[in-house]
Amino acid sequence: FKNIMIEFIINKLLIGFLIIIASITALYCMIHMVPGDPIKVLLGPRATLEMQEALSIKLGLNDPLFIQIINFIKNIFRGDLGADILTQRPVLTILLEQTPHTILLVVVSIFWAILLGIPIGCYNAIYQGSLSDKLSGIITISFIAIPPFVVALYSLLIFAVALKWLPAIGVGESGDLSSKISHLILPSFAVGLGWVGYLARLVRSSMLEVLKENHVRTARAYGISERKIILHYVLRIAILPTITLLGTGIGILFSSSVFAEIVFSRPGIGKLIYESVINRNYPVVMGAVLVTSTLFVITTTLSDIVNAILDPRIINK
Secondary structure (H helix, E strand, C coil): CHHHHHHHHHHHHHHHHHHHHHHHHHHHHHHHHCCCCHHHHHHCCCCCHHHHHHHHHHHCCCCCHHHHHHHHHHHHHCCCCCECCCCCCEHHHHHHHHHHHHHHHHHHHHHHHHHHHHHHHHHHHHCCCCHHHHHHHHHHHHHHHCCHHHHHHHHHHHHHHHCCCCCCCCCCCCCCHHHHHHHHHHHHHHHHHHHHHHHHHHHHHHHHHHHCCHHHHHHHHCCCCHHHHHHHHHHHHHCHHHHHHHHHCHHHHHHHHHHHHHHCCCCCHHHHHHHHHHCCCHHHHHHHHHHHHHHHHHHHHHHHHHHHHHCHHHHHC
C-alpha cells in the first residue's frame, strides 16, 4: 500500500506541474491580447522610439511569445521571477510581502465556513424534511446565490459605516493582534459566506446517500448508538466530496479574495494581480499566477491524498 500511495502522489505532482505550465502559457497569451503597451506606461508619453526599443529588448518583450514563456520558465528554476517594471523591485520580494495576507484571509474564511457548514449539513441530513431543514435549505442556497462582492459592499456599509462596529479598510496595526483580527472579520465574512452554503448542501446530500447504505443498516441492527454511526460510519464517507471541494475550490476562494481586498483596501495577491493587469506589469502578473497556480496544485494534491487515506479504493479508480 505504501508504494502505491507514493506512486499516486508522484502522479498527482506531475499533473500539477503540467497545470502550472499550462496556466502560465494561457495567461501569457491573454495578457498580450490586452490593449496597451507596458513600455509606454513605464517610460511615459514623451519617450522616444529609441528609448522604447531599448527597454523592450532589455525586458525581452521583442522576443517571440513562445521564447518569452520558455525564458520565464527557465528563470523560475533559477529563483528569478524578474523585476517590477514600475518600481524595479524584485517580483519575489513583492510576492513574499503580499501572499501571506491573502493566504490568511482564505484560511480564516474557509475555517469558519467549515465550522458552520459541516454541522449544519449534518443536522439537516439527520432531520431531513423537518421545518429547520427546509428553512436552512433556503438560507444556505441564498448564501450561495449572493456574489462575494455584494456581500463585501453591504457588510462594509452596514457594519463599518452605519453601525461602526468594525473597521472599514486596512489590515490593522502592526504588532496589535486584536486590531488585525477586527480588520479580518468583514473580509473573511465576505469570502466565506457562500462556502457555508456550499458545504452545508454538499454534506447534507452526501450524508443522505450514505445513510441508505447497507453497512449503516447493519450497524443499527447491531444496536450501535446513532451518534457513533453518524460520526464513524456515515460522516467519514460523506465528508470525502467535501474535502475534494475544498481542495479544488482554492481558485474560487482566491477570486473571491480579489473583491474583498479591493473593497476593504487590503494588501494581497488578488489585488496585486488586478492592479498589475491594468498596468500591463508582466513580471508581477506572471509571478502572482505562478503562486496561485502552485497553491492550487498543493491544495488539490493534499485533498486527493487525504481522500485516498480515508478511502483507499480511490487509488485504484
